[in-house]
Amino acid sequence: MILNIKYFGVLAELTKKKEEQLVLEEPNMTVNSFKSKMESAYQEMQSVSYTIAVNQAIAGVDTTLNDQDVIAFLPPYAGG
Numbered sequence: 001m002i003l004n005i006k007y008f009g010v011l012a013e014l015t016k017k018k019e020e021q022l023v024l025e026e027p028n029m030t031v032n033s034f035k036s037k038m039e040s041a042y043q044e045m046q047s048v049s050y051t052i053a054v055n056q057a058i059a060g061v062d063t064t065l066n067d068q069d070v071i072a073f074l075p076p077y078a079g080g
Contacts, residue, residue, distance in 0.1 A: 001027070001067045003034075009075035014044040032061035034071070049076050 006019045026033075031052055039045045052059050053072040065071070 001025075001029070001065070003065060004068070004070045005038075006070065006072045008072065010048055011045065011050055011073045011075055014048065015042050029065045030061065031059045031063045031065065034065055035061075038073075045073075050074055051076075 001024050003022045003024060004019065005022060007015050007017055012018050029037075031054065035052060051074045053074060054063055054065065054069050056070070056072070
């Protein structure tokens, strides 16, 4: 499964990347298990609050990832 990952704000600074493509062998991976995998790779992410979107929609932790999904790591946002 190929996933296209995008990082925004402080998460781009922590990972030193704006985007990357990952090839994963695990089938039926959920957002929650993917989050754990990414926090193991980028341990600094554990101390930051963020939201995960899959294909431009905020995803729940039980959302199953599919081949060619676009995963966005979004920092907290504020506006007025």
